[in-house]
Amino acid sequence: MVRRLVWLFFLCGAVVSAVAGETGHYVNGVEGVRGSALPPPGFYYRMYNQNFQANRLMDGNGDEVNIGFNVDxxxxxxxxxxxxxxxxxxxxYGCDIVFPFIRTDLDxxxxxxHDRDEGLGDINVEPLVLAWHGKQWDAAFGYSIYAPTGGYGANEPASIGKDFWSQxxxxxxxxxFDEPREWHASLLARYEIHHEKQDEEITPGNDFHFEWGLGKTVGQIVDVGVAGYCQWQVTDDKGDDATNTEDRDRLFGIGPDVNVFIPPYKMFVGLRYITEFDxxxxxxxxxxxxxxTWIF
Structure with a gap:
């Protein structure tokens, strides 16, 4: 639940004008093979630690732009x-809140x-979470809001804030797939509705995210599998300051995922690697x- 939990390299200012459009908040691929399975009643603390690196910047045709791009x-x-x-x-019924702390290095x-920024990013508040549980299925619904709490500068391309609200x-x-619930699949869809930037006349296009996972539980405490995602920008960027409005973002990713429950510490540990393409x-x-993840 956290888009620009870590994508906060979102090229702004002069860099954006030259090579890319706007991007949204949510970060794909952070939930893993059981992304749609919410826990039973209780209080939980989850910490995500993510590193994203890219040295490829793709244009509106999906071709690499050779400008010596690198982001960490x-x-x-x-x-x-x-x-x-x-x-x-x-x-x-449930609710949650997300506080992202980010460091971005962009060249x-x-x-x-050559720019760097670090600090608190845009906070996500989810006042409505609904979780259903059946014998062979789980289902979830949520509504959340991203607040522009992170620092932003139109001419500071490594800014960790987005400068707009999103729903x-x-x-x-x-x-x-089986009675012991060892083989399982997850499908998770999210739709982001973006509002106008506070300091520029730009309203980023809305985004649709589709995350999936396929896994197996081993020994009742280990989940192994493959996770992936798809993301499409479904409406155009708008506003007098918007550039490349005819280009819509698209992204795919896939990789392995391992999750382990450690009963004595009431703790879950998950590790996943995702490579992006297209x-x-x-x-x-x-x-x-x-x-x-800790259970309290």
């Missing part, structure tokens, strides 16, 4: 989750750009994500 993003993201035993529409050699609607399901109008790279 480190993010530590803190998520507090409360799932209650109160029922709404037959589901457990564009051809343009002489996000989430729908997902987990399906179990990107349009945005950077294309690779990421490592380590997630730590």
């Amino acid at each position: 993003v480190w993010a530590t993201v803190h998520r507090l989750v409360l799932i209650t035993d109160h029922k709404f529409l037959g589901a457990d 564009v050699d051809l343009l002489g750009v 996000m609607i989430t729908v997902g399901t987990n399906v179990y 990107a349009i109008d945005r950077p294309e790279g690779d990421s490592w994500t380590l997630t730590l």
Whole structure:
């Protein structure tokens, strides 16, 4: 739940005008093979640790722009989750909040750009989380808001803030193929609705994200599998300051995922690697994500 939890390299200012359009908040691929399976009632703390690196910047045709581009993003993201035993529409009601702390290093050699920024990024508040649980399935619904709390400068391309509010609607399901629930698949869809930037006349186009996972539980405490995602910009960027409005972002990613439950510490540890491909109008790279989850 966190887009520019770590994509906060989003090329702004002169760099954007030259090579890319706007991007949204949510970061794909951070939830893994059980992305749609919400926990039972309780209080949870999850920490995402992610490193994203890219030296490829793709244009509106999906071709690499040779400008000496390189971005290195480190993010530590803190998520507090409360799932209650109160029922709404037959589901457990919950809520959560996400605080991303990010460091971005960006270089564009051809343009002489060498920029760095670090600090608190854009906070995500999710006041509505619904979780349903069946014998062979789980389902989830969520509504959240991104607030422009991160620092932003139109001529500071490594800015960790986005400078606009967003709303996000989430729908997902987990399906179990056998009675012991060892083989499972996850589908998670998110739709981002972006609002106008505060300091520029630009309204980024809305984004649709589709994340998936296929895995197997081993020994009741280990999940192994493959996770991936697809993302499409579905409406055009708008506004007097918008550039390349005819280009819409696209991105795909895939990679292995391992999750382990450590009962004595009431703790989950997850590790996944994602490589991206077939990107349009945005950077294309690779990421490592380590997630730590504690049950209270």
